[in-house]
Amino acid sequence: MASLQDQFLKAGLVDKNKAKKLHQDKTQQKKVERRTGSESVDEARLAALEVQRKNAERARELNAQRDAAAAQKAVFAQIVQMVQTNRQSKGVGDIAYYYTHGTKIDKIYVSAEVQKHLIAGRLVIVCLDGKTELIPRVIADKIAERDESLVVRVKKASTEVDEDDPYAAFQIPDDFTW
Known part of the structure; x- marks a missing residue:
């Protein structure tokens, strides 16, 4: 050559x-x-080494981003699989069950038995790709470890009465529907 x-x-x-x-x-x-014992500085070589170092650093950053995206995709696939294998039937019912997901109030129609399970906390609502699914609380806890934003938590009504509440004497019935 x-x-x-x-x-x-x-x-x-x-x-x-x-x-x-x-x-x-x-x-x-x-x-x-x-003769002098000193080395001259090869500017072209130093510039090439600097460019090579920057390229290697950029490649490491891109690999880290790619790995993070792949890990996020794998977690989402796990969540989808857990929801598909553990979803429960909403029942054939016309009872509207209202829940809040983020800042939005939404409703699903469930049977009376499913409504009791939701109120008791045995079933939990999961919003995945615009669809609502009902799954057992144990599975919902596992999903919440991976992505909390998908799980709709039903807040239990507080039994404590505020001292300054003017409506403390008026109790709201449990079967109250909006």
Whole structure:
């Protein structure tokens, strides 16, 4: 294999005199370095090393982002699989069950038995890809470990009465529907 200098000469990019002059300058510089004991700084080499370091750093960042995206996708796949294998029937009913998901109030129609399970906390609502599914609380806890935003928690009514509440004497019945 020919050297780079020979390739440039053959391509006509450099003439023979210029190549000879560069070779002489290089050997003279090496001779001076040996005599003085100091090394000259090769700026092109340093620039190339800097570019190589930056490229390696950028490649590491891209790999970290790619790995994070793959891990997130794998977690979502686990959640989807848990929901599909453990979803419960909503029952054939016309009872509207209202719940809040984030800032939105939504409702699903369930049977009376399913409503009792939801109120008791045995069943939990999971919102996944715009669909609502009912799953057991144990599975919902596992999903919440992976992504809390998908699980709708039903807050139990507090039995404590505020001292300043003017409506404390008026109790709301349990079977109250909106």
